[in-house]
Amino acid sequence: NSDAVVAAFGMDPRPRDSGQYSGTRQLSKRGNAEERRLIYCAAMAACRYPPFKSMRDKLVDRGFSPIQAYCAIARKLLRIAFAVWRSNQPFNPQRVGLA
Numbered sequence: 591n592s593d594a595v596v597a598a599f600g601m602d603p604r605p606r607d608s609g610q611y612s613g614t615r616q617l618s619k620r621g622n623a624e625e626r627r628l629i630y631c632a633a634m635a636a637c638r639y640p641p642f643k644s645m646r647d648k649l650v651d652r653g654f655s656p657i658q659a660y661c662a663i664a665r666k667l668l669r670i671a672f673a674v675w676r677s678n679q680p681f682n683p684q685r686v687g688l689a
Contacts, residue, residue, distance in 0.1 A: 592669045600626050601665050617661065633664035641686040642666075 596602050600621035606613030619626065636642040642663055649659035666686075674681050 592672045595672045596665050596668050597621075599629055599668060601629070601661065601668065629664045629668060630660060633660045633667055636663060636667060639683075641683045645686070 593602070597618070598621050600617060600619040600623075602618050602620075603615040604618040605615055633642075637646045637660070645666070646656075646659045646663060649662055650656060654662070670681065670686070
């Protein structure tokens with residue numbers, strides 16, 4: 591499942607909660623550091639193109655830092671890659687941002 595792929599790359603958020611205390615969320619960084627770096631670089635490159643650029647701008651407008659926005663897009667890219675691999679369908683840029 592796509593959650594497992596995101597976790598394998600270490601791009602899943604690690605909660606620091608206990609009882610009523612709600613801590614900050616940080617990346618788990620449990621996967622291969624080089625793979626995580628490459629997917630992050632792919633997210634930065636993807637943001638040069640309209641579907642992902644608008645997504646990044648929306649995230650930054652909502653108060654995310656640029657690094658957090660790139661991490662969110664990297665997670666999205668991993669989920670898209672998994673869906674393309676699983677369905678044997680070509681990538682459709684019009685479907686980015688839906689659902």
